[in-house]
Amino acid sequence: MVPFILLVVIIGSVLFHIFTPWYSTPIASNWSNIDSTIELTFWMTGGVYVAVLGFMTYCVIRFKNKDGRRAAYEPESKKAEVILTVLTTIGVAGLLAPGLIVWDDYVSPPEDAMPIEAMGQQWYWSFRLPGEDGILGTTDARNINADNPFGMNKNDPNGQDDILIEGDDLHLEHDKPVKFLLRSIDVLHNFYVPQFRAKMDLVPGMVTFYWIRPTVAGNYEILCAELCGVGHHAMRGFVQVDESDAYKDWLNEQSTFKALQEQARLDNNKALAFNKSN
Amino acid sequence: MSESIIPESELEEVELYHAKSWWTEKVFTQDAKLIAIQYGLTAFAIGFVALVLSWFMRIQIAFPELSIISEGTYYQFITMHGMIMVVYLLTALFLGAFGNYLIPLMVGARDMVFPYLNMVSYWTYLVAVLVLFVSFFTPGGPTGAGWTLYPPQAILGGTPGQESGIILMLVSLCIFIVGFTMGGLNYVITILQARTRGMTLMRMPLTVWGIFTATVLALFAFPALFVSAVMMLFDKILLTSFFMPALVEFGENLTYGGGSPILFQHLFWFFGHPEVYIVALPAFGIVSDLISIHARKNIFGFRMMVWAIVGIGALSFIVWAHHMYVSGMNPYFGFFFATTTLIIAVPTALKVYNWILTLWRGNINLTIPMLFCLGFIVTFLNGGLTGLFLGNVIVDVPLSDTYFVVAHFHMVMGIAPVLVILGAIYHWYPLITGKMLHDGMGRFHFWVTFVGSYLIYFPMHYLGFIGVPRRYYEMGQTEALYTSSAADLNVFITLAALAVGFAQLVFIFNVFWSAKKGIVAEKNPWNATSLEWQTPEQPPIHGNFGKELPVVYRWAYDYSVPGAEDDYIPQDVPNEDVSLADGYSELGVEKT
Numbered sequence: 001m002v003p004f005i006l007l008v009v010i011i012g013s014v015l016f017h018i019f020t021p022w023y024s025t026p027i028a029s030n031w032s033n034i035d036s037t038i039e040l041t042f043w044m045t046g047g048v049y050v051a052v053l054g055f056m057t058y059c060v061i062r063f064k065n066k067d068g069r070r071a072a073y074e075p076e077s078k079k080a081e082v083i084l085t086v087l088t089t090i091g092v093a094g095l096l097a098p099g100l101i102v103w104d105d106y107v108s109p110p111e112d113a114m115p116i117e118a119m120g121q122q123w124y125w126s127f128r129l130p131g132e133d134g135i136l137g138t139t140d141a142r143n144i145n146a147d148n149p150f151g152m153n154k155n156d157p158n159g160q161d162d163i164l165i166e167g168d169d170l171h172l173e174h175d176k177p178v179k180f181l182l183r184s185i186d187v188l189h190n191f192y193v194p195q196f197r198a199k200m201d202l203v204p205g206m207v208t209f210y211w212i213r214p215t216v217a218g219n220y221e222i223l224c225a226e227l228c229g230v231g232h233h234a235m236r237g238f239v240q241v242d243e244s245d246a247y248k249d250w251l252n253e254q255s256t257f258k259a260l261q262e263q264a265r266l267d268n269n270k271a272l273a274f275n276k277s278n
Numbered sequence: 279m280s281e282s283i284i285p286e287s288e289l290e291e292v293e294l295y296h297a298k299s300w301w302t303e304k305v306f307t308q309d310a311k312l313i314a315i316q317y318g319l320t321a322f323a324i325g326f327v328a329l330v331l332s333w334f335m336r337i338q339i340a341f342p343e344l345s346i347i348s349e350g351t352y353y354q355f356i357t358m359h360g361m362i363m364v365v366y367l368l369t370a371l372f373l374g375a376f377g378n379y380l381i382p383l384m385v386g387a388r389d390m391v392f393p394y395l396n397m398v399s400y401w402t403y404l405v406a407v408l409v410l411f412v413s414f415f416t417p418g419g420p421t422g423a424g425w426t427l428y429p430p431q432a433i434l435g436g437t438p439g440q441e442s443g444i445i446l447m448l449v450s451l452c453i454f455i456v457g458f459t460m461g462g463l464n465y466v467i468t469i470l471q472a473r474t475r476g477m478t479l480m481r482m483p484l485t486v487w488g489i490f491t492a493t494v495l496a497l498f499a500f501p502a503l504f505v506s507a508v509m510m511l512f513d514k515i516l517l518t519s520f521f522m523p524a525l526v527e528f529g530e531n532l533t534y535g536g537g538s539p540i541l542f543q544h545l546f547w548f549f550g551h552p553e554v555y556i557v558a559l560p561a562f563g564i565v566s567d568l569i570s571i572h573a574r575k576n577i578f579g580f581r582m583m584v585w586a587i588v589g590i591g592a593l594s595f596i597v598w599a600h601h602m603y604v605s606g607m608n609p610y611f612g613f614f615f616a617t618t619t620l621i622i623a624v625p626t627a628l629k630v631y632n633w634i635l636t637l638w639r640g641n642i643n644l645t646i647p648m649l650f651c652l653g654f655i656v657t658f659l660n661g662g663l664t665g666l667f668l669g670n671v672i673v674d675v676p677l678s679d680t681y682f683v684v685a686h687f688h689m690v691m692g693i694a695p696v697l698v699i700l701g702a703i704y705h706w707y708p709l710i711t712g713k714m715l716h717d718g719m720g721r722f723h724f725w726v727t728f729v730g731s732y733l734i735y736f737p738m739h740y741l742g743f744i745g746v747p748r749r750y751y752e753m754g755q756t757e758a759l760y761t762s763s764a765a766d767l768n769v770f771i772t773l774a775a776l777a778v779g780f781a782q783l784v785f786i787f788n789v790f791w792s793a794k795k796g797i798v799a800e801k802n803p804w805n806a807t808s809l810e811w812q813t814p815e816q817p818p819i820h821g822n823f824g825k826e827l828p829v830v831y832r833w834a835y836d837y838s839v840p841g842a843e844d845d846y847i848p849q850d851v852p853n854e855d856v857s858l859a860d861g862y863s864e865l866g867v868e869k870t
């Protein structure tokens with residue numbers, strides 16, 4: 001019975017992997033190399049799993065206790081140990097080397113990647129695009145108040161044309177690389193879109209990053225992937241990947257920091273005038 | 279097999295302290311064996327709480343529409359489940375319980391070298407457990423920061439238990455570490471100083487090697503947790519900014535500034551990764567011995583096994599940041615930590631090979647301890663191989679913070695070590711109580727636990743592949759990821775988890791029932807060679823050995839030695855006392 005159940009476990013695991021309906025979502029970014037590295041890791045580790053457990057099951061069948069059997073006395077075998085060490089080392093290196101090459105790519109954003117800020121706070125996402133100058137203005141968590149939810153430095157000329165998106169979807173242009181600059185104003189968060197395969201924590205007090213090139217137009221859900229309090233599971237958002245024209249239309253509808261400040265000033269004045277007239 | 283000259287004893291034995299009252303004999307005892315049982319019962323009691331918490335979590339995940347617990351409670355339960363299981367159950371059980379019971383017996387000592395300190399260690403541990411447990415009943419309840427307690431979240435308002443739960447958690451950890459340090463020093467010094475004559479380091483059973491190395495790791499690793507707990511307490515209570523940058527809490531600017539949340543993560547994982555091996559190394563050692571004993575064959579490649587334990591222990595201190603690949607630390611750390619992490623796979627793989635090569639050409643008794651060993655190899659191999667996914671930095675990126683991670687670490691440092699613990703209890707129960715555990719209940723317990731756990735965690739990896747994040751109170755509407763079939767899979771996993779939980783109740787019943795009604799164990803029922811089975815009494819009494827301490831003539835793995843009549847030679851039997859099989863003139867030499 002013991003070897004039978006072991007065989008069921010081994011064969012069942014392999015069949016489960018082959019026929020599983022639960023596997024990665026269709027990829028929508030340039031990181032197909034990550035998927036290939038996973039695939040490679042699966043084949044190698046799967047092979048080891050079957051070989052090692054298969055041999056173990058064989059031993060359980062072949063060397064099961066019975067009358068008159070006596071175990072061999074063999075303290076060690078240098079040859080076997082050397083061969084196994086070398087083989088394992090080669091296998092591990094074969095996994096590590098391609099992995100590090102892809103990682104190098106992951107941490108080296110291309111020069112032309114557009115910087116886009118994703119800002120996290122309990123428990124929603126906001127975004128900031130650099131505007132026409134292509135540069136994001138500086139920020140400071142100490143500047144944050146009701147009129148300046150992003151904590152923009154009002155004197156920074158680079159920030160005036162920044163496009164601010166609060167409580168709405170982020171749009172990306174199809175096939176254009178973006179470098180996400182990740183900023184949190186309260187606790188750790190993680191900007192994770194499963195279809196992009198990429199993720200990174202947002203850490204208050206610093207700016208982190210990763211880059212992608214969206215390759216498939218569509219609408220993708222953002223999931224926070226770092227525990228951030230009781231609303232963690234509800235901290236969602238959407239990224240819409242548009243073809244070029246649709247993207248430009250969307251971009252034209254967005255407001256800059258300057259325009260929003262102007263709007264806020266007018267609203268305040270109106271409120272003041274209204275208060276006075278009463 | 280080789281004998282060497284046994285040194286003369288150089289010092290007189292020192293008389294042990296003998297208890298003078300029932301209280302000092304049974305409660306405030308200084309006998310390591312009783313302290314071990316105290317540690318074990320306390321760890322199991324609090325571990326059972328953590329097990330029950332997991333049932334609520336699983337029911338919430340599978341049936342979110344029931345809302346059996348609220349968001350805040352869910353996060354409190356995952357936090358307490360994780361911390362209790364890792365620190366208060368596994369660490370305490372392997373080092374406090376198995377360490378105390380087995381070290382003096384296996385190295386041929388009468389007790390730990392500092393029995394009084396040993397007693398204080400247990401009572402300090404008990405205080406730590408009580409402080410942690412009390413947090414369930416304080417205003418706001420226990421902390422819900424996740425067992426990793428990452429700041430700033432752990433001490434801010436969006437996290438449950440920030441009123442007092444987090445403070446009690448940090449205080450409890452500090453007390454635990456104080457208690458552990460007393461016990462840990464005792465284990466290390468006992469092993470180094472109190473071994474009996476002839477018990478060279480390379481004759482110690484691998485169980486002792488595993489516990490020894492794990493204790494050394496813990497003595498180096500826990501201080502990092504201690505300082506991070508103290509600093510976070512300061513950040514929480516005194517509003518210092520060790521881990522707190524300038525930030526905003528629900529629209530309000532706080533006075534913190536200049537601290538680094540990532541610093542905490544480095545300190546935490548500098549402890550946290552060795553912690554994995556603090557749990558794993560004793561399990562490696564114990565499983566090596568159990569496989570050898572129940573396969574009636576010497577452990578294959580003993581010296582390699584020792585060096586692998588020591589090597590893994592050393593390497594475990596330079597891999598910690600593989601828990602932080604997507605933490606926002608300098609991305610170039612990824613190259614270094616991925617390399618060290620995958621290097622550690624080599625000695626670990628060798629251990630797996632050697633366990634199986636021990637079975638090869640053995641004489642395998644499929645006893646309950648052996649079944650647990652086979653279950654351990656399956657789950658540990660599975661969890662070890664998925665470690666190659668998560669250790670390889672780029673592969674970790676999509677899988678990090680998903681259910682793949684949950685499945686991986688439960689397989690490799692949850693189920694695998696627990697199977698060893700359970701196997702070890704079936705193995706040493708006759709020594710501890712003088713009775714055998716009930717075989718039928720034991721086999722039922724094994725199969726449900728092993729197959730059930732595999733059914734929980736193997737499919738769970740695939741939820742991670744889809745991208746389902748861990749630590750979600752509910753997934754809600756996420757069609758692209760969380761299809762109805764994935765939700766069904768979660769129902770299946772929950773049912774498996776409840777079945778495994780039920781099997782543990784059978785085990786608990788068996789432990790208490792067999793202590794009263796079990797079959798009386800024969801002396802040394804497994805025909806083992808190591809010293810704990812060679813005591814004059816079974817169970818051994820205070821002082822362990824009779825008038826004379828045993829003298830050790832051989833390693834612990836003389837099973838099926840050619841020329842010996844029996845298929846085992848205890849460590850304290852010299853060659854001339856071994857009865858020879860027919861046709862042999864001496865051990866290993868056939869008559870010509």
